[in-house]
Amino acid sequence: MRRIIVFLIVLSSISCKTKTDCSYQVPIDKKDGLKVASIKQHNLNEKVFHKVNNDICKGVYGNIHSVLVIHKNELIIEQYYNGWNPQELHFLASTTKSFSAILTGIAIEQGKIDDVNQLMVDYFPEYPQLKEDGLKKQITIKNLLNNTSGFKWDEQSLPVNDPNNMGAIVDRMDDWLKASLELAMDTVPGTKYEYSGPNNIIIGEIIKKATGQNIAEFANDNLLKPLGIEEYSWYAKNDIYDVGGGLKLKSRDIAKYGLLHLNKGNWNGNQIVSSKWMDEIFNPYIEIQHPLYSCCQWQMVKTEFGFNSWFIPGNGGQIINVVPDLDLVIVINADNRKIPIKKRMPLEYLIKDLTRIHPEMQNS
Structure with missing residues (x-):
């Protein structure tokens, strides 16, 4: 009986730890460069947010983490869910790709x-052998940034966790650069x-060649430190960094990065x-069905509210959404990789619903 009681006490303790407090919490000023305020101070729609x-x-x-x-350069919402620790x-995930454009x-x-x-x-x-290939010798840095390199590639037909997915095949290789450069050409x-x-x-390897630093070191010195970002993790294999999806940051630091985009590269006067x-990099380069694509950013031509919206996505539910006309940045982190879309609302709807808190959306 005593063992059962102890077990129940431990179980209760764990439950208390993981239970999410769903009440609105005004963001705390952590002296990290992010100014903070409340929904009420910005005249945003509290009822909609609740x-x-x-x-x-x-x-x-689905499984939202943060x-x-x-709004107007002040963090007014910072909520964490499902036991996530700030x-x-x-x-x-693929939101990492946008860093290659900034760092270039x-x-x-x-x-x-x-x-x-410049040519690759x-x-x-x-x-x-690259110069012997009539198509590969034409690839520029801009083509790489815009995903118009012409390499034969398909990581959409099969699930990302399928061992036959092209992305999974390259991931298993020891030399990612060699595997990338040796891809066949298609267009x-x-x-x-x-x-x-x-x-x-x-x-990432071009930046290493050009600067003498791997991309993580270059990013640390020239982007992360200036943003006041002290902790990060960037996955690498054999000193080649996963610039396609290997970066990890705190949610609050991701928001700083999003604000840098809204303010056109300026961070608190720097x-x-x-x-x-x-x-x-936000100038649309090529159209892909509905959105336009530039340097690792998608521009949704118009939202249903009539505003241009920049959308920087990552697998599982990572989103940085920048809406210049509303002076708004929305950051979502989630892990919906194992939750079928039929069992949850698409995160595009969450973006839309969060946008409705803006004063200009009061009658929409």
Whole structure:
């Protein structure tokens, strides 16, 4: 009997630890560079948020870990769910790809890379066969950033966890750079969009060649430290970093990164990357069905509310949504990889519902 009582006490303790407090918590000023305020101070719709918040807690949108909203440069929502700890590093999945665009711009501005029209083959003289390929020798840095390199690639037809998925096949290889450079060609560079992680692996190695630092070191010195980001994890194999999806950050630090986009490269008066470069990477390059694609960012041409919206996604439910017209940044972290879409609401609906708290949405 005593053992049963002890077990029940332990079980109760665990339950208390993991239970989510669904009440709205005003963000705390942690002196980390993020200004904070409340929903009420910004005249946002508290009633709408409380409904959305309750839906999240009920699992309507799946396994949500965090939701953060920045309005007019102040963090007004910072909510954590399903036992998630704000001190934990959260995987970004393919949101990591957007870092390759920012870091390329910084390297260009430092004079380490001439411009985005530089040829891929110029950085890898140890692979002389690249110049013998009539198509590969045409690939530019811009093609890699825009997913228009022309490599033959398909990671959409099979589930990402299927061992025959092209992404899974490359992941198992010891030399990611070699595997990426040796991919067969499918189209003329610059003519066709094909979502491809190897493009970002190559960008990471170009940055290493150009700067003398691997991409994690270069990011730490030139992006993360300036943003006040002290903790991160970036997965690598044999000193080649997974620039396609290997970065982990705290949710609050992801919000800082999102705000950097909204403010065109400026962080609290420090121009980390030029506004000119930010304009360039958000300039639509190629259309992919409904959204337009630039440098690792999707532009939803118009939301149903009539506003342009930049959407930086990652597998499982990682979203950075930037809406310049509303001075708004929405960050969502989740793990819906094992929750079928038929058992939850799509996160696009969560973005829409969170947008409704904005003053301009009061009658929508």
